[in-house]
Amino acid sequence: MTVRLFIPKDACAIACGADEVVAAIEAAARKTGTAIEIVRTGSRGMLWLEPLVEVETADGRIGYGPVTEDDVYGLVAAGLFQGGAHELRIGKPEEHPFMAKQTRLTFARCGIIDPASYTDYCRLGGYKGLERALQLGPAEIIEEVKKSGLRGRGGAGFPTAIKWKTVADAKDDRKYIVCNADEGDSGTFADRMIMEGDPFQLIEGMTIAGLAVGATKGFVYTRSEYPHAIAAMAKAIEVARQHGMLGVNIAGSQHSFDMEVRMGAGAYVCGEETALLDSLEGGRGTVRAKPPLPAHKGLFQKPTVINNVLSLVAVPHILADGAQKYADFGMGRSRGTMPVQIAGNVRYGGLFETAFGIPLGELINDIGGGTASGRPVKAAQVGGPLGAYVPTWDFDLPFDYEEFAKRDALIGHGGIVVFDDTADLAKMARFAMEFCSVESCGKCTPCRIGSTRGVELMDRIMRGERREANLAVLTDLCHTMKLGSLCALGGFTPYPVMSALKHFPEDFGAAPRTLEAAE
């Protein structure tokens, strides 16, 4: 009988050596005369265990990880193909505490199915949302999304249904669905994992969005740093077309919808929705002043829905299982689940999908296992390069848009980057300013010039030159950037800078906290 194995071809797994492991297992199978079939899946999200090799047994799938090519000989000798005992054996992946504690909606299939298999996708509930959407019609689709309480997962947390309604109400000969898959925030990889591990879900979400607003064309704009995601998306689009799920008369209906993948060229600001549209059109990625909103005049001046990957992939579930079921998860005005990404100096880094409301400290210490270095945690930057540094004494913060905002922090795209006590937060503040100056689109002065001045100021402060006076100028500059910038690149860079200064003044040359307290 042929032994079936599952090994991710997620970029993270590949970067950790999955392809070499596949080759070694194939060689071992030839040597032992075992007939095997290796299915390349997405990743389960337990990234510290990658490459995670799973074997199908009578008792379900059994995982081993992290496997290196050097482990393969010993693993096969220990009975890998039968699910035998080995120190790398983790048992059933879905029963691993990291998985068992999650609420997986968006990532329910990721790591389980072959991402290029339409059959796998449908077998595990795929296209049920579109089926219901086709029965409901535009107004009711939008009503469902509204009832679910879904808010944009790209950063701003804007209600998705309101955006869709605006586009649905706009009259024009052409409308577009644009998926923002530019995922430039350090510490985030959920969009990438979905595109590589369950791309049909994004196709289904965009198709439903198309039905809801009357758009027939979609674009996925992603980064050049994501070649594996681009390939997986392009492949899935081709397969969906073959199955009549993209193109004319999708799923045998009267509706048409088709889509393409487009690649950016290494500009962080192109994640900002209007810069993204300019880039798609073939221009410099400069931010547009609003109004007009993209919903009125977006891509090629046509009404356009622009949503993050995670917003769009939530939609098939909302439609398939009903809005209420989705809205039952979460707290306050943050409804549903959030795929949290735990990264940086962390022991158990990975993707953890959970209902909103979970405290930050639980994510970092209990689920993430603290730092990889074994040293104490100093702080975590949440929400990418524009997000605040949260000190350990604020780790009681529940993962919720409003709660974070109350403490001058943001959830953004759900990335958490953990730092240990060797981190120099003044250096990180300088980096935030430098990143802003390098990535600024140049449209407004506080961002373009301000960030350059910010780097110079940080250099002086770090050299100890007229510290108090320069800190006052820095604070003032941050205030100007916050109020005077057109978009969040210039407007939010003050968050990492000011949070670092506020919580870790000793890194900026102030007397150590303990001494201050003793005075």
Place this chain on the structure above:
Amino acid sequence: MPHYEPWSEARAREVINEFAHLEGPLMPMLHGIQETFGHVPEEVVPMLAETLNQSRAEIHGVITFYHDFRHEPAGRHVLKLCRAEACQAAGGDALAAHAEDRLGCKLGETTADGRVTVEPIYCLGLCATAPSAMLDGRIVARLTERRLEALITEAQS
């Protein structure tokens, strides 16, 4: 090692035409040109301007906006080191310093013998298994000094 074609106007025309039917074709065209020639040669600017009915200045403005587009060929191998926050948190600074030291050039530069271009990159989406790097399009995670050393040796060969 990536193989690029020598400049040829006819070949450039072919690449441009390949994407001409797309909505918003400029970015795909530029990527196509760079994949073919290893950089975006100055000679394509008037060709693109004419095809898209835009001014040369506009095309030039687009090319210079994006970090990815090269104006000159890179070294024979390109080593990109992630310098974003998660990789910094996981020890990326020391690795970058090590690479600069070993190659005798700064991030963003090419070694004197033209073999290796070393560049910063800002996040490869491998942040849970940081630090990360990319050698000629091949991604590497859990970078250690030993692994980096192996990449450098490979790039110098």
